[in-house]
Amino acid sequence: MPKVETFDRNTVLQKATEVFHKKGYNGTSMQDLVDATSLNRSSIYNSFGSKLNMFMEVLSHYQSLYGNNFSQKLAQSYNATEAVEAIFNLYVHEIINDNDRKGCLVINCKSEMTNQEPLIKSFMEKNQDRMIAMLEDIVTKGQMEKIFNQNQTASQYALYLFSSIQGLRMTGILNKNEEDLRNLIRTILKVLY
């Protein structure tokens, strides 16, 4: 029957992710994507539909990479403290190794496109729900273990942590001093204890 896709979809998505991450959605041209992926224009359109569609897949790809990292770290954690610190350590690592100051693809996209593209807005809503649910689980666990206080509900602390992560990620674009970042995180987490 038909000829089949010759390229590896994940590799292509990875290359596309790099371009979008570096230049942003509006800053990335289809030519950039052709160059980065070594795919032909028509192959991209044939396989991904449109620039926006490809970007949506890139977002999911990026998210699932992160999600897997998260799950792995969380599974290795004995208690809520370790879990929450594993998460923040992941971000510190991400920030310090982000040599060209791209920041977080998802956060960049949130600020660039949430008010322009309904698809992005709903992606961001789901992303927030997922993140907050995960954080709430950890906080609940920590509160049950009496490691975290109960001054605020798990849901409130989850929103606080979600917000703090976004702030950390934005701060990390310019500030890459590890000691400063670790101090910052210590301050962020203090309210939980």
Add this chain to the structure above:
Amino acid sequence: MPKVETFDRNTVLQKATEVFHKKGYNGTSMQDLVDATSLNRSSIYNSFGSKLNMFMEVLSHYQSLYGNNFSQKLAQSYNATEAVEAIFNLYVHEIINDNDRKGCLVINCKSEMTNQEPLIKSFMEKNQDRMIAMLEDIVTKGQMEKIFNQNQTASQYALYLFSSIQGLRMTGILNKNEEDLRNLIRTILKVLY
């Protein structure tokens, strides 16, 4: 001698600010700016030099509007608690009235352009220095008044507040529930006391 600029530069900057804020730098075309400002193309280039140059002026314009607001609120504050709360109230107000979810122009620009435009990077560095200096002043005052604790230095708390503000502003793009936001801020500020 020469004919003089007929338009009001501040009005034009205001209109340009609205467009850039709504669409982002890369999402804004010169045609958008022509339409919004009712200026002719050549007048824009004659008066502002280039799109990037105009954007830099827009950033300064936006920043000075905010800065004035800040100074005013701070001058009206009796103590550090009032000062810090005045600042966060300003952001809550900004978030709640941001009906089209544009977020903060400066933060959006930071994530979109810091890694692409040296002029923007240095603007953001100066912006961060200014913000942190102001926050550090408030924290120092609060610590001297024994209102804030001394668990961390004023400089560390300032970075924490700066980071928290960015997080709050990002969170506010999707979450506009005032009670949630006020809870979030309460949690953020608790560490100071």
Add this chain to the structure above:
DNA sequence: TTATTTTTGAAACGATCATTTCAATTAAAG
């Protein structure tokens, strides 16, 4: 091998991009 179906490559689509050009217009100064 042949028929079938899809992916490719290369070129072209019209629209829009940021910027420039230049003559016409305008307003202040002499």
Add this chain to the structure above:
DNA sequence: CTTTAATTGAAATGATCGTTTCAAAAATAA
């Protein structure tokens, strides 16, 4: 009123935008 110098309007610049077209190439199933 004339001179002078900057601001305007309108059109055009070449480049690039995202997307489409279509014939050639390729790979599977019969």
